[in-house]
Amino acid sequence: xxxxxxxxxxxxxxxxxxxxxxxxxxxxxxxxxxxxxxxxxxxxxxxxxxxxxxxxxxxxxxxxxxxxxxxxxxxxxxxxxxxxxxxxxxxxxxxxxxxxxxxxxxxxxxxxxxxxxxxxxxxxxxxxxxxxxxxxxxxxxxxxxxxxxxxxxxxxxxxxxxxxxxxxxxxxxxxxxxxxxxxxxxxxxxxxxxxxxxxxxxxxxxxxxxxxxxxx
Numbered sequence: 001x002x003x004x005x006x007x008x009x010x011x012x013x014x015x016x017x018x019x020x021x022x023x024x025x026x027x028x029x030x031x032x033x034x035x036x037x038x039x040x041x042x043x044x045x046x047x048x049x050x051x052x053x054x055x056x057x058x059x060x061x062x063x064x065x066x067x068x069x070x071x072x073x074x075x076x077x078x079x080x081x082x083x084x085x086x087x088x089x090x091x092x093x094x095x096x097x098x099x100x101x102x103x104x105x106x107x108x109x110x111x112x113x114x115x116x117x118x119x120x121x122x123x124x125x126x127x128x129x130x131x132x133x134x135x136x137x138x139x140x141x142x143x144x145x146x147x148x149x150x151x152x153x154x155x156x157x158x159x160x161x162x163x164x165x166x167x168x169x170x171x172x173x174x175x176x177x178x179x180x181x182x183x184x185x186x187x188x189x190x191x192x193x194x195x196x197x198x199x200x201x202x203x204x205x206x207x208x209x210x211x212x213x214x215x216x
Contacts, residue, residue: 028054041170042069045146046106048120050170072147072168078207079164082137084152091129097154098196099123100172101130103145115176117183139166139210151175153200165203166210175199 026035029051030042040058041050051069053061061071089097092112099114112125134140140150149172153163178199182192 026052028052028057030054030057033057040074041072041168043072043146043169044069045104050173070147072170073144074168076168076171076203076207077166077210078204079137079139079150079166079210082139082150082164084133084154084162084164088129088133089154091126092123093126094123098152100149100151100167100175101125102149102169102172103143105145113172115172115179117180117188119180120173120176142166142210151203155196163200163204165207167203171203 026037026039027033028035028039030053033054033056035052035054040053040055042053042058042061043050046068050072053071058071061067061069092099094112094114096114096116099112101110101112103109104111109127110125110130112123112130113120114123115121143150143166147169149167149169151165151167151172175196178195179188179192182195183189184192
């Protein structure tokens with residue numbers, strides 16, 4: 001084994017590369033147990049903060065009311081029949097064609113956010129317009145507060161149309177993370193848009209129709 005005492009760029013560089021190569025071990029934020037890549041998440045609605053959870057800890061928050069955390073579901077539903085007109089979208093006062101909407105129990109209202117290089121940015125939501133959309137699409141009344149969201153992608157409509165999904169809230173923050181990490185310059189760069197396209201393609205592959213399990 002090479003000696004560590006090899007000057008700058010020598011043994012310490014070897015140790016640094018070795019440390020970088022070690023896989024990151026994820027652990028449950030509640031009990032410290034090691035978890036796999038497809039572990040559960042819990043959300044603190046008051047702080048809008050996600051935490052990782054092992055299966056046992058996640059079960060504790062599956063149906064309890066009045067607890068600090070809520071368990072985030074895993075199912076993704078494709079809302080192919082959901083349409084939002086250009087006039088409705090403009091009335092929502094969203095600066096970009098990519099946003100998610102969820103019912104916040106701590107704020108007692110529907111919150112609209114759009115992903116940006118600075119993170120998840122909350123937008124002023126025209127409640128009347130949202131109520132119009134919800135009346136047209138009753139499936140939106142099934143949103144579980146804090147843990148599910150309507151995710152809308154109108155960025156590259158073209159022949160594909162607007163993509164709408166009912167998703168776990170952690171998927172929204174995953175999209176926010178992609179944009180924060182990949183965005184370059186004023187337009188984002190080709191790499192970030194490729195990642196966004198890949199993200200929505202993945203949602204499309206795992207999504208089920210809303211009749212396959214949404215809570216009424």
